[in-house]
Amino acid sequence: MRKVxxxxxxxxxxxxxxxxxxxxxxxPKEETLYDLAELFKVFGDSxxxxxxxxxxxxxxxxxxxxxxxxxxxxxxxxxxxxLKQAKLVKNRRxxxxxxxxxxxxxxxxxxxxxxxxxxxx
Amino acid sequence: MRKVxxxxxxxxxxxxxxxxxxxxxxxPKEETLYDLAELFKVFGDSxxxxxxxxxxxxxxxxxxxxxxxxxxxxxxxxxxxxLKQAKLVKNRRxxxxxxxxxxxxxxxxxxxxxxxxxxxx
DNA sequence: TTGTCATGTGAACAATTATTCATATGTTCA
DNA sequence: TGAACATATGAATAATTGTTCACATGACAA
Numbered sequence: 519m520r521k522v523x524x525x526x527x528x529x530x531x532x533x534x535x536x537x538x539x540x541x542x543x544x545x546p547k548e549e550t551l552y553d554l555a556e557l558f559k560v561f562g563d564s565x566x567x568x569x570x571x572x573x574x575x576x577x578x579x580x581x582x583x584x585x586x587x588x589x590x591x592x593x594x595x596x597x598x599x600x601l602k603q604a605k606l607v608k609n610r611r612x613x614x615x616x617x618x619x620x621x622x623x624x625x626x627x628x629x630x631x632x633x634x635x636x637x638x639x
Numbered sequence: 640m641r642k643v644x645x646x647x648x649x650x651x652x653x654x655x656x657x658x659x660x661x662x663x664x665x666x667p668k669e670e671t672l673y674d675l676a677e678l679f680k681v682f683g684d685s686x687x688x689x690x691x692x693x694x695x696x697x698x699x700x701x702x703x704x705x706x707x708x709x710x711x712x713x714x715x716x717x718x719x720x721x722l723k724q725a726k727l728v729k730n731r732r733x734x735x736x737x738x739x740x741x742x743x744x745x746x747x748x749x750x751x752x753x754x755x756x757x758x759x760x
Numbered sequence: 761t762t763g764t765c766a767t768g769t770g771a772a773c774a775a776t777t778a779t780t781c782a783t784a785t786g787t788t789c790a
Numbered sequence: 791t792g793a794a795c796a797t798a799t800g801a802a803t804a805a806t807t808g809t810t811c812a813c814a815t816g817a818c819a820a
Contacts, residue, residue: 533736533766537697538707544696551692554753555685562680563778564673571672575665580797582659593779595798605756614787614796615654624756631749632675635726638743654796684808701767714809716768735766735817 560604561628565589566597570625573607577619681725682749686710687718691746694728698740 545551560566568587572578580598584591598618601607608621666672681687689708693699701719705712719739722728729742 533700533702537699538703541693541696541699541707545689545692550754550757551688552685553757554750555683555688557753557757558679558688559683559777562676562683564676565778567672567676567679568666571666572662575662576658578658578662579654581654586659586662590780591797592781592799596779599798605759611787611797614794616797622756622759624752628749628752628756629675631745631752632678633671635743635745635749636671636674636678638726680807686808711810712767713769713811717809720768732767732817735764737767 557604560600560606561632563597565593566601569594569597569601570606570620571629573618573620574626574629577617579615579617581615583618678725681721681727682753684718686714687722690715690718690722691727691741692750694739694741695747698738700736700738702736704739 561570565587569583572583572586578586580591580594583598584594587594598607598609602609602621606620606622606625607618609616609618611617682691686708690704693704693707699707701712701715704719705715708715719728719730723730723742727741727743727746728739730737730739732738
C-alpha cells in the first residue's frame with residue numbers, strides 16, 4: 519500500500535533501489551529534520567542576522583537595536599520574539615527598558631561555518 | 640541628513656548612544672550579512688535539509704531522491720537547482736542520468752551545530 | 761530519424777512571512 | 791493617580807517562496 523502511494527506521488531521509477539533503501543535507513547527522524555530546518559529558517563533573514571551579530575557584540579535594548587538598524591521599534595520587537603522562541607536570545611527587564619542578549623554560545627560558531635562557506639565560493 | 644532619516648524611521652530615541660556606536664563599528668559589511676542570511680535561507684527548508692542529508696549518505700540521481708522523499712521529480716529538481724546555486728551540491732552526467740552529491744564539507748558541521756542547539760533546548 | 765526516458769524550467773497558484781499601523785501593556789516618576 | 795516612555799502585539803498588507811502543471815531539453819537506442 520505504501521509503495522503504491524509512493525509510485526503515484528513520484529512520476530518516475532526507482533533507478534537504484536539499493537541506494538534508496540540504504541539512504542532511507544540512514545535518515546534521521548522526520549521531526550528532527552523539520553526542527554533543523556525551522557532553526558535555520560530563523561537564521562535565514564538578514565534583519566535577524568544583524569540583530570544576532572549586534573547582540574554578539576553587546577547587550578542592547580530594543581530601542582538601540584532599532585536605531586542601529588534604522589528600522590521601526592515594532593519590526594525589531596517582532597523579530598526579537600522569533601529569536602527568543604528559537605532560544606537564541608534572552609532578555610532581562612530593568613525598569614522600563616528590556617535588554618536583550620545572546621542565549622546560545624553556538625551562534626557565533628554557526629556564523630563562522632556559514633562565513634567559511636561564503637568565503638570559499 | 641543621515642541622522643534625521645534615522646530618527647524619522649525609528650520612532651524612538653537612542654538610549655545608549657555609546658553602545659550603538661560601538662556595535663556599529665563591530666558590524667560586518669551589509670553585503671556579508673545579507674549573503675549569510677541567503678545561505679541560511681537555503682538550509683531553512685525541510686525538503687532541502689532532507690536532500691542534503693541524503694546526499695551526505697550517498698550520491699543519488701534526481702529520480703531516486705524523488706522516490707526517497709515521496710515527492711515529484713519536478714519539485715526535487717527545482718530544489719536541487721537552489722542547492723547548486725548555493726554551491727552546496729554538484730552534479731555529474733552519466734548518459735541520461737544526472738547524479739548529485741555534496742559540494743561542501745561544511746554541510747555536516749553546520750548540521751551538527753544546529754542539532755547541538757536543538758538538543759539543548 | 762524517431763521514440764523513450766531522465767531531467768530541467770517557466771508560469772501559475774498556494775502558503776508563508778516580514779513589516780507596518782494602531783493600539784495595548786507595563787513601568788517610572790511627578 | 792495620571793502622564794510619559796519603552797516595549798509588546800494583533801491585524802492587515804506586501805513580498806517572498808515552495809510546489810504543481812505542462813512542456814522543453816538532452817541523451818540514448820532502435
